[in-house]
Amino acid sequence: MPRSEPTPLTLLRRAHEAQVLDLLRRLGALSRAELARRTGLSRTALSSITTSLITRALVVTVPAPAEGPRGRGRPVGLLRLDPATGRCAGVDLGRVRVRAVVANAAHETIATASRPCPPHASWQHRTELALELLDELLGGAAQGLEGIGVGVVGPVTGAAERDLGVARRFGEQYGVPVLVDNNTRLAALAETVHGAGAGSRHVVYVRLSHGVGGGVVVDGRLLRGAGGTAGEIGHITVEPTGPRCQCGGHGCLELYASLPAVAAAGGPENDAAVARAGRLTGRMLAGLCAAVNPELLIVGGELARCGARLLTPLRTELRARTLSAARAGVRVVGERLGDEAGALGGMVLVRQETPALYGAPTGDAVALSMADRNAASADGCCTGPVASGSC
Structure with a gap:
């Protein structure tokens, strides 16, 4: 039988589910009250959507952090993405140290490592050092990796050979979207979201x-x-x-x-x-x-x-x-967050600026630096790294 087209109500529900998943992906664990505030959905609609996402193992419930004695009533729980649904990596090519961090979809750090680097080392040397660290953290396998955010020292204008070269090298190594930005700006983003x-x-x-x-x-x-x-x-x-x-x-x-x-x-x-x-x-x-x-x-x-x-x-x-x-x-x-803020901010950037992969078709990923994002935006296309064929 021919497949029937989804109804407007089904499309609306899918849009609301995507909205909830996107918030949890970008911001980590949130309460139902916070999700309702950010989405504008009614309690009834949000309850139906979150129940469906939990049933399909996309979302899990976790206890809220204890903040003093609780009164009577039902304990407050938080919703977050199932940690098994995707990983993200952040790298900081710092002035005297290179760092790499890998986290799961629940924004929990899985592994982290750092290595000293000579202050006057080339960006190529820093990049290769970071690739070695990331290989160790990923166990040589990029399965389930959604993207990589890389922080570098100094202005990131998008057209510089360094910025394009860093994005290209990480993209060639792992075949996932790559975003490059200033490492202190990324620290600001990490402190805002998680710090x-x-x-x-x-x-x-x-x-x-x-x-x-x-x-x-x-x-x-x-x-x-x-x-x-x-x-x-x-x-x-x-x-x-x-x-x-x-x-x-x-x-x-x-x-x-x-x-x-x-x-x-x-x-x-x-x-x-x-x-x-x-x-x-x-x-x-x-x-x-x-x-x-x-x-x-x-x-x-x-x-x-x-x-x-x-x-x-x-x-x-x-x-x-x-x-x-x-x-x-x-x-x-x-x-x-201290010295890890730049690498953590790289992961936040990936969560914010690359499309969620839940239910999305697979394809060969492309590495985009800031110049690519600006060009895509000017062309009316996507504003972040995307899987090929999605624009």
């Missing part, structure tokens, strides 16, 4: 390390900018009469709040040097608060380990220079 910013939607992240970088997340999505340089906050001027920076500007934040700058001013043990870094970082963040209006500011990197010696002058400067409307409700916190 100090979990539950927030508008976040600014600043990393005070060997250099100063950051990332801006707006409505849960990473902001890249027209040319891929969004987040280069280390080169925002905070002292107009300050010394010349290697970028060509004067008085950039990186000249005062990076590890080398603090070391030159007396080191992390010197309260005055740390306070100056905090004060000028607060000055920069005040401008971003006026422009972006975040609900959360996350401070990370090695210098953030100075704690209150850094954050107290930062908060003081922020309050003094920020519009009251932009300042209302904004919080300043330290990072939570």
Whole structure:
């Protein structure tokens, strides 16, 4: 008998199921109440959909983390994707260390590894080192791997030979979609979804390390900018009469709040040097608060380990220079994920920007860097890596 076409009601139900699966894929375990809030579905409709997904072994229930004593009533449970449905990998080609992380569909880390790398090593050397690490974590088999997110140091404009070469090399090795982005921006994304910013939607992240970088997340999505340089906050001027920076500007934040700058001013043990870094970082963040209006500011990197010696002058400067409307409700916190944030952010990026594979036809995957995503978007095609033939 000829196969009947699905009814409009069936198509609507499939769309709602896909919406629920996509949220769980991108954000990890969620309560039914949170799913209802994000989808706009009624309790009855959502219950029917989640029951079907559980029956088909796509979704499982898990207990919610204990947060103090519970009252009477039914215990709150969370829904998440079945861990066996797919894996994702994140890689950070850092300045002095290469990291690789593999997680399952439930956003649980399966394996992680890192290896030191010479500061002046080529991107080709870093890439091969990361491929060795990933092979170890995957056991040499890419079965069930949905995609790989790779973080690199410096601006990712999309047209650079490095960015295209990294994406191409990982794609050739594993035959899955590959996304390449700045590793500090990826750390911002990871902290927003799984770290100090979990539950927030508008976040600014600043990393005070060997250099100063950051990332801006707006409505849960990473902001890249027209040319891929969004987040280069280390080169925002905070002292107009300050010394010349290697970028060509004067008085950039990186000249005062990076590890080398603090070391030159007396080191992390010197309260005055740390306070100056905090004060000028607060000055920069005040401008971003006026422009972006975040609900959360996350401070990370090695210098953030100075704690209150850094954050107290930062908060003081922020309050003094920020519009009251932009300042209302904004919080300043330290990072939570540490050195693994860049690699974890690579996995979050894959979850957000590649299509879910549940029930999708199989095919040869292609590796896309940011340039490919921009070109696809301009052509009216997909905005992320896709299986061949799906555009």
